[in-house]
Amino acid sequence: MPTTERQPRVTIKDVARTAGVHFTTVSLALRHHPSIPASTRERIEAEAKRIGYTPNPIFGALTHFRVHGRVRATPPRVAYLVNHQIDSLPHEKAFWQGAREQAEMLGYDLELISVSQGHHDSKSLARYLRGQNITGIIIAGFEPGLSELKLDWDDYAIVKINSLHMEPEATSVSNDQRQDVRIAFREMLARGYRRIGLAVGRADEESTQFRHTAGYLIERTSITCCNHIPELLFPLQPTSAEVSALIGPWVKKHKIDAVLCNWSSIRDLLADAGLRVPDDVACACLCLQEENPQVAGIYPNLHMVGIKAVSLLTSQLRQGSHGVAEFASSTYVRSRWQDGASAPFKTAAVAVSA
């Protein structure tokens, strides 16, 4: 049964009909067979382009299989695009690892490509992707303020990991930052903390449409408004020293007793600001990378985010859907809470000091 969502694919027979030739002629012409006059070939090529015919890779593969007894010369490739070095960023690395494993499982070759200074710009990237016959891309964790991307989106099946501050509108995947903040806030409240502050990067907020902020604002409605604390947004691409210099005065000024922060080094950042954890201030990390008894917080499944990104991309490729999504859906993977020394129960601390 035809659905309105899936346009029937334009086939070689459609080209033949509109060009007024037999479909085998079209096939030969598109392969530049010498038996087809150049003028006919050009006419057919123009017609194919006009009505949007592209060879169907599935049937291409099958034909290849029939002739050669093997399907795949090289596995089809998809690109994983980043605009900064991911080696130094454990959460970006976890996305990538999940994506790579899933691609391997599904038989795709996933290539990590950097779109940043000294690497590809949009123009050379488009050329490269075309040359490599790559039609599926994952725009993974593009950071606001760094290199941007401008491709002819219609040529690609697209999935994003975060990167919501930039075009195109596309299916996106991430960890559930809003729910993460909500869980962390409630856990801190249950431990007796009352002045809970949120400190996150501006880049992380812009690229997620303020999902940490959203979680914080809604949880805050459950407490008295004299304990509402303005959130701290780090500037774009801050250094650790800059963050420490901001976080110390913010904690002191607002008499914060618990900090929620998405940097995994939050404990060290507070220490660098001259604050003792948990004596002066407690903290919970919103994006823990590895089991660490010293730090309480949210343990997201970033691997799963990468896995889902590839699954969504390959299902788009399979269905032949390309370009900007009219209604791009977003998928968020839930995380779990992890206890740690940085956020003890407050009553216990009081009992010890008394």
Next chain:
Amino acid sequence: MNRRTNIGLKKYPTMNDVAAAVGVHATTVSLALRSHPSIPLATRTRILNAVREIGYIRDPMLDAFNYHRCCMHTSKQSPSIAFVADANSSPFFGGLSYHPLVYEGVRAVADPQHLSLEVFSLGTNGLTPSRLNTILTSRGITGILLSTFTQKTKDLELDWGNFSAVKIESHHLLPQIDVVSNDQCQAARLCMRKLRQLGYRRIGLATALDDESRLQDNFSTGLLVEQAEMPADEGVPPLLFKRTDVTEIAAHLAAWVKDQKVDVIMTNWSEFFRQAAWSTAEGIRLPTSPPLHIPRDVAFASLDAPTDRPQVAGIVQNHRLVGMRAMEHLDVLVKTYQRGAPSNPSGTYVPGYWRDGETVPRKATRR
């Protein structure tokens, strides 16, 4: 290059090679790779090791072809998907226990793949969860879509380990499994931005408390995020009401509009004007005393603009697309044997879009 040189070259490894190496049948390899529950873990591990050693990888081209083929031909035995609805929710969907547009979207994905759908309405004709469990098990149905459930149904006791399931909307319903829903937070945010563009400054959100807990407070969250960007004196506190008699709610609504100087009501409730007809002269009259006229006294933007009321401006929710996404997601879970509650459940949100209407005229600029 001479084509003939290819002949005689070793072909790339297939499932048969893996099967031969491990000493099992090729179909066992296939099942093991899809984590089928009938294959013991030890066997699966052995097979996966052999897969890695031999270098077998799935062929995405054949996979795509298979998908294509499944859409072209009816299989002899078409698997069923259970569409489980909640009889409690029927008052919200005009007597049906599910949203007709959601169901239509589900069908749009299921039909081309020849998946048949069976609707089960819990709570009618003595259909209890345990009875449902028996029916599904005996019919070999493993895929379940849980349609919009009301707050009254807190959890559903089935042998979840035997089923792949996706929830539609009902975030509150236990167990915690993957859920697909309209993006209510985006709906509220987009609606507020449109209203501000149209000149409104006192935007009031009115919604039912139980809607909010069912939908993870998403309307309020959207409101708060937008209010954070607005001048502080323009933030109207939302009206969160208990689900009682419509006239009683309307009375609260009228008082709140007056006290807070609300210039536009933003709500997911259409019940306010279900009975009242649209008249060109006076718009809609809300059943309050004194009556509140829309849009003369206050403008009205719906967060779930009804299709049968084109005068009503607001956000049109993509219920059909929600159904489609849910069915697509379930299909993957069923085919990869992902049964039971996942350790990290996910939520998928489908955005809505703005629709102009007479209930929200452009506001004359104050000067």
